[in-house]
Amino acid sequence: MKNAIKQVAITGGTHGNELTGVYLIKHWSSCPEEVQRDSFATELHLTNPSANQQVRRYIDQDLNRQFNIQDLNNPELDGCEQQRAKALNTLLGPKEDPRVDFVIDLHTTTANMGMSLVFNTSDPFVVGMAFYIKQKMPHATLFFHPSDRLEDNFLTSVGRFNGFLIEAGPVAQGLLNYQVYSETRTAVMHALDYLEKVNAGGTLDLPRQMSGYQFIEKIRLPEDSTGEITAMVHPNLQDKDYHPINPGDPLFITLAGETIPYQGDTTVYGAFINEAAYYDQHIGLSFMREVDITLNDVN
Amino acid sequence: MKNAIKQVAITGGTHGNELTGVYLIKHWSSCPEEVQRDSFATELHLTNPSANQQVRRYIDQDLNRQFNIQDLNNPELDGCEQQRAKALNTLLGPKEDPRVDFVIDLHTTTANMGMSLVFNTSDPFVVGMAFYIKQKMPHATLFFHPSDRLEDNFLTSVGRFNGFLIEAGPVAQGLLNYQVYSETRTAVMHALDYLEKVNAGGTLDLPRQMSGYQFIEKIRLPEDSTGEITAMVHPNLQDKDYHPINPGDPLFITLAGETIPYQGDTTVYGAFINEAAYYDQHIGLSFMREVDITLNDVN
Known part of the structure; x- marks a missing residue:
């Protein structure tokens, strides 16, 4: 076999x-x-x-x-x-x-x-x-x-x-x-x-x-001109992995408390939202798309 | 002044x-x-x-x-x-x-x-x-x-x-x-x-x-004879900082899934329950007592 x-x-x-x-x-x-x-x-x-x-x-x-x-x-x-x-x-x-x-x-x-x-x-x-x-x-x-x-x-x-x-x-x-x-x-x-x-x-x-989710891209945290992080994951998004992120939804919030919205024009889904391991690369989350996964055959 | x-x-x-x-x-x-x-x-x-x-x-x-x-x-x-x-x-x-x-x-x-x-x-x-x-x-x-x-x-x-x-x-x-x-x-x-x-x-x-809480002592995670951790914080206790822990309540759970109860004879309160920073010392939580704190005077 x-x-x-x-x-x-x-x-x-x-x-x-x-x-x-x-x-x-x-x-x-x-x-x-x-x-x-x-x-x-x-x-x-x-x-x-x-x-x-x-x-x-x-x-x-x-x-x-x-x-x-x-x-x-x-x-x-x-x-x-x-x-x-x-x-x-x-x-x-x-x-x-x-x-x-x-x-x-x-x-x-x-x-x-x-x-x-x-x-x-x-x-x-x-x-x-x-x-x-x-x-x-x-x-x-x-x-x-x-x-x-x-x-x-x-x-x-x-x-x-x-x-x-x-x-x-x-x-x-x-x-x-x-x-x-x-x-x-x-x-x-x-x-x-x-x-x-x-x-x-x-x-x-x-x-x-x-149904599942397919990786699209990693999204970086906002930075200033010196490469310092200036914002973090928005509290509305925290812990909301695999929930939809629609155009205009809050994505980040600056250190001073100002909201930065998602500026794309299609709905995406978040994953690895606020994953500590990705902070060294200043990555705030991954965007995913919802997909139907097909099982063609086993054996 | x-x-x-x-x-x-x-x-x-x-x-x-x-x-x-x-x-x-x-x-x-x-x-x-x-x-x-x-x-x-x-x-x-x-x-x-x-x-x-x-x-x-x-x-x-x-x-x-x-x-x-x-x-x-x-x-x-x-x-x-x-x-x-x-x-x-x-x-x-x-x-x-x-x-x-x-x-x-x-x-x-x-x-x-x-x-x-x-x-x-x-x-x-x-x-x-x-x-x-x-x-x-x-x-x-x-x-x-x-x-x-x-x-x-x-x-x-x-x-x-x-x-x-x-x-x-x-x-x-x-x-x-x-x-x-x-x-x-x-x-x-x-x-x-x-x-x-x-x-x-x-x-x-x-x-x-x-009312507040006063530190009593740090409680170590169970270990085997080689000093390896053999249990972790019990799920009933996870995230229950400042809740009472009564005699007989679950404290730890072994890697195999066996519950280890609190064997003291007085009610205590947990803090720093499953604090990552204390894993190097194999500390699972702190025991606290509830105390009334008195404000004697200001100025």
């Missing part, structure tokens, strides 16, 4: 201050039966221990942007996370012919994005996993960001399928929130159950289409 | 990843009239620019634990924040005979502590400021932690009065939340108005007593 899954990697701590994945990996290392299934092997990895030890997102570079094929094969990239990406590529990949079939990478966000299922491919095998989890967890959001697997720079792209990123929030960096921890644990259970069921060749009774 | 205030310092970024104070100081540096009052001078300081640049709480030590008189006078303490504390003591103090009358230090917390007014003295002049602000912002909480000014290790203790710490939350580290920013700005306005009114010698019509 072309889709038979033999080896699954669950990865946590790719961003060293996102502790949910770190502690789930520690938990499953003590209780491996929870992630064991009959038809495939599950391996657990803490992917950025140096950054985790310092409770920082990264030491030199964002590890989850280092996995495109050119960068992995560029010997001149030798920062901490660039080296780590190559080591992970050797461990899980190599990307051109991966040992691991599927990577499930665990992330958190300071934004109010709930249980977001991020998948970077329209491959029905992966879309099927997203649909399956959303059937079980109807409050989950499908975050669709299709890309070419070899060009993709996420860790999840080193598996044979361009895998799966679980992004749960809101939770501050550097701490554990049981609700976020528990939701992430549940989503991974469903993901593994899905793989087990697909391996067994049974019928999954998934819908042909589900 | 013995209490005449001539020089007030507002300080921000003492913890480098608490951006609210940093951006309020930047805002007021552009709009100094907002913090000007007729009867005293206001100065603005970013107190830990190195940590702020790296968006970390601190580089070597927690700056807001470096101000007791022995440490300030100990030449062997030469870490980044230890040196910085001495420089701030020279700038604002010296502690033994301070140039600055009053320090208002701006902090944030990842805990759901709302607008917390932290004051480390029962001096009626300082208690009066807390009462005045709470009159104007009734949702604010009085967080009372009396200590000897020379022994106190907070930055606020280098002023002539053992000053005032504004602790607002919840907000993740490394970002701005307009509600927290705006509440902090409002509280500082009231603090300055209070100083102006006291300087004018008028009657303030403050209550003789208000």
